[in-house]
Amino acid sequence: MEEPIIQARDLGICFAKGKQKKGRVKDLFVRRAANKQGTPAQDFWPLRHVNFDIFPGDAVGIIGRNGTGKSTLLRLITGVLIPDEGYVRREGRVAPLIALSAGFSGELTGRENVNLVAALHGMTTKEIKNKFDEIVDFSELEDFIDTPVKYYSSGMKVRLGFGVITQLPHPILLVDEALAVGDAAFKRKCQQVIAGLLKEGRTLVFVSHSEGDLKKYCERGIFLDAGTLVTDGTVQEALDSYKEAEARDQKAKEERKARAAAAKAAEAAKAAPAPVLVPGAAEAGA
Numbered sequence: 568m569e570e571p572i573i574q575a576r577d578l579g580i581c582f583a584k585g586k587q588k589k590g591r592v593k594d595l596f597v598r599r600a601a602n603k604q605g606t607p608a609q610d611f612w613p614l615r616h617v618n619f620d621i622f623p624g625d626a627v628g629i630i631g632r633n634g635t636g637k638s639t640l641l642r643l644i645t646g647v648l649i650p651d652e653g654y655v656r657r658e659g660r661v662a663p664l665i666a667l668s669a670g671f672s673g674e675l676t677g678r679e680n681v682n683l684v685a686a687l688h689g690m691t692t693k694e695i696k697n698k699f700d701e702i703v704d705f706s707e708l709e710d711f712i713d714t715p716v717k718y719y720s721s722g723m724k725v726r727l728g729f730g731v732i733t734q735l736p737h738p739i740l741l742v743d744e745a746l747a748v749g750d751a752a753f754k755r756k757c758q759q760v761i762a763g764l765l766k767e768g769r770t771l772v773f774v775s776h777s778e779g780d781l782k783k784y785c786e787r788g789i790f791l792d793a794g795t796l797v798t799d800g801t802v803q804e805a806l807d808s809y810k811e812a813e814a815r816d817q818k819a820k821e822e823r824k825a826r827a828a829a830a831k832a833a834e835a836a837k838a839a840p841a842p843v844l845v846p847g848a849a850e851a852g853a
């Protein structure tokens with residue numbers, strides 16, 4: 568049987584509300600110390616008890632509402648974050664279009680950043696030299712390649728990041744909403760590149776809120792809600808599950824609102840002064 572290229576077992580991570588957790592070694596020790604004294608009340612689990620297998624060549628869309636742990640899952644897959652429970656195992660290197668553009672150094676030029684980031688992702692000097700023109704060509708940043716990246720727009724940074732990513736030979740490609748930044752022409756180009764990489768047998772894990780993009784790139788979908796994996800099936804099944812959860816929540820919200828309004832009306836009726844009955848008034852009015 569084929570071995571999974573990404574495997575998650577009982578995967579969970581705990582964050583402290585209002586505090587940014589970084590994937591530092593020091594945090595491991597801090598976390599252990601905190602756990603000995605019991606979990607502090609403000610801790611929460613954006614992901615817990617998550618299990619899945621992703622196989623080589625799969626294209627998987629990660630679906631969920633805001634703040635339900637999608638980006639956290641990608642960070643766990645890349646190894647930027649360390650799980651507090653369970654594990655995620657990768658067979659092969661990851662090309663992440665999540666941290667890449669964010670990882671650019673603002674003071675360095677586009678050219679310097681390409682050299683640095685590509686090297687950090689394992690490309691040799693010769694490979695970078697050979698691929699450099701293709702990267703710049705893809706990102707359409709010829710005129711700005713010697714400009715410090717701090718002057719780039721977010722779309723320009725993503726284009727340069729995507730240019731580097733597409734040249735990495737890594738078997739796993741992670742994309743987090745990055746395509747939402749690009750214009751229509753760039754999106755079309757990305758679509759072609761992703762389709763090409765999938766054809767080569769690469770594996771894609773794709774986070775998006777766009778139903779169209781999810782359907783375009785992925786045949787499989789994972790729906791995360793309230794920190795748990797709710798559905799793992801076809802992309803359509805995951806999208807249906809997502810819509811059902813939204814409809815359920817909307818209905819519950821409306822019911823809560825109606826109950827609150829009814830309670831307020833009852834309170835107001837109770838507080839209203841009782842009508843004063845004047846003896847003989849009824850007869851006088853008749």
Ligand SMILES: Nc1ncnc2c1ncn2[C@@H]1O[C@H](COP(=O)(O)OP(=O)(O)OP(=O)(O)O)[C@@H](O)[C@H]1O
Pocket residue numbers: 582583586587588589613631632633634635636637638639640
């Ligand atoms: N490094 C961190 N330290 C502490 N809390 C974090 C950290 N990263 C994310 N969170 C919190 O974890 C929860 C899940 O965040 P995450 O970014 O994974 O959600 P998401 O599903 O990707 O959301 P969106 O759709 O809005 O991008 C959120 O409540 C977020 O505030």
